[in-house]
Amino acid sequence: MSSQALPEDLVELERPALEAALEARGHRGFHARQIFGWVYRIGVTDVSSMTDLSRELRALLAAEFAIRTPAIVQRDKSVDGTEKFLLKLVDGRTVESVFIPDTPSMTFCISTQVGCAMACAFCLTGRMGLVRNLTAGEIVGQVRVLADALHMRDVHFNIVLMGMGEPLHNYDATMKALRILADEHGFNMSPRRITLSTVGILPALEKLAREPIMPNLAISLHAPTDAQRGDLVPLNRKYGVNDIIAVCKRFPLKRRHRITFEYVLLAGVNDRPEDARRLAKLLAGVKSKVNLIPLNAAPGIPFERPSDDAIDRFARVLADHDLVVSVRKSRGRDIRAACGQLIVESERKSAAQQLAVMM
Numbered sequence: 311m312s313s314q315a316l317p318e319d320l321v322e323l324e325r326p327a328l329e330a331a332l333e334a335r336g337h338r339g340f341h342a343r344q345i346f347g348w349v350y351r352i353g354v355t356d357v358s359s360m361t362d363l364s365r366e367l368r369a370l371l372a373a374e375f376a377i378r379t380p381a382i383v384q385r386d387k388s389v390d391g392t393e394k395f396l397l398k399l400v401d402g403r404t405v406e407s408v409f410i411p412d413t414p415s416m417t418f419c420i421s422t423q424v425g426c427a428m429a430c431a432f433c434l435t436g437r438m439g440l441v442r443n444l445t446a447g448e449i450v451g452q453v454r455v456l457a458d459a460l461h462m463r464d465v466h467f468n469i470v471l472m473g474m475g476e477p478l479h480n481y482d483a484t485m486k487a488l489r490i491l492a493d494e495h496g497f498n499m500s501p502r503r504i505t506l507s508t509v510g511i512l513p514a515l516e517k518l519a520r521e522p523i524m525p526n527l528a529i530s531l532h533a534p535t536d537a538q539r540g541d542l543v544p545l546n547r548k549y550g551v552n553d554i555i556a557v558c559k560r561f562p563l564k565r566r567h568r569i570t571f572e573y574v575l576l577a578g579v580n581d582r583p584e585d586a587r588r589l590a591k592l593l594a595g596v597k598s599k600v601n602l603i604p605l606n607a608a609p610g611i612p613f614e615r616p617s618d619d620a621i622d623r624f625a626r627v628l629a630d631h632d633l634v635v636s637v638r639k640s641r642g643r644d645i646r647a648a649c650g651q652l653i654v655e656s657e658r659k660s661a662a663q664q665l666a667v668m669m
């Protein structure tokens with residue numbers, strides 16, 4: 311095996327770092343803007359195509375840097391237009407990313423980890439355990455790959471960090487990815503088009519509240535009491551419902567913005583009218599909207615989807631308490647791309663063991 315170090319990955323660098331890297335090699339830092347334009351706006355993965363850079367600079371980039379890009383190994387399209395991509399990373403690990411065509415705009419659902427350590431009881435990804443964190447370049451790499459594969463470089467789309475993994479459990483890489491996505495010379499994504507979904511790792515949530523780049527926030531709540539939530543989201547034993555709500559009340563929100571509370575509805579578990587009333591009481595005073603997600607039942611998940619009547623009844627109780635409520639339409643169930651259904655069979659590990667380390 312060669313002892314030579316791998317070339318530096320250009321897509322792991324934020325623009326100021328790329329400027330510094332160029333300057334350290336005797337080139338002008340402003341070329342970083344051109345390189346960002348080529349990589350993120352145009353979708354180039356080979357420096358030889360960067361025709362407005364000098365031949366000398368292209369030679370240096372080719373010799374010293376790589377542009378590592380996830381490879382599509384499988385692409386499945388649902389009857390409803392949802393597409394699931396299985397992407398292979400440089401070390402052979404795989405993650406899933408999903409394109410949802412009309413929610414109401416186009417949305418990329420992106421992963422932040424291979425697997426997930428959170429072990430939520432209704433989630434197939436949680437069964438895998440955490441295999442490893444993604445790097446910032448790999449998180450943004452999913453966006454680059456989907457934008458190319460779907461011919462969407464010039465189309466506005468939203469990003470939800472709701473694929474595999476808990477984004478705040480991979481905090482630094484996730485924030486770096488958001489900064490790269492927001493760079494005005496690259497994708498130039500408004501943070502308002504990005505939603506970060508978390509089960510509520512409170513120290514990380516407090517840190518997020520102080521970030522200059524602030525995505526929309528979605529809290530995976532799923533139950534109104536600690537007793538119920540502790541069974542569904544094991545991390546609740548460390549960070550309880552009332553603590554999460556207290557942090558949400560302090561979270562800096564722009565005018566007219568709300569925190570989304572996601573609530574997976576499980577038949578006979580958390581879908582009763584009294585659960586809805588408790589939820590309404592809990593969210594009183596929070597600038598919130600509630601997104602109800604009727605369970606996507608799957609083999610190995612020990613819960614059932616509630617009846618349509620139960621879903622309606624639950625939503626009506628919340629609406630009667632003046633909460634903004636929506637019911638998520640299930641997408642891509644036939645290709646197992648729906649919420650909580652992303653899993654890469656070959657990556658399974660013990661989730662319980664890993665979660666124990668965090669608690």
Ligand code: SF4
Nearest residue numbers: 426428429430433436
């Ligand atoms: S629901 Fe989200 S946080 Fe929970 S196990 Fe699944 S991927 Fe992880």
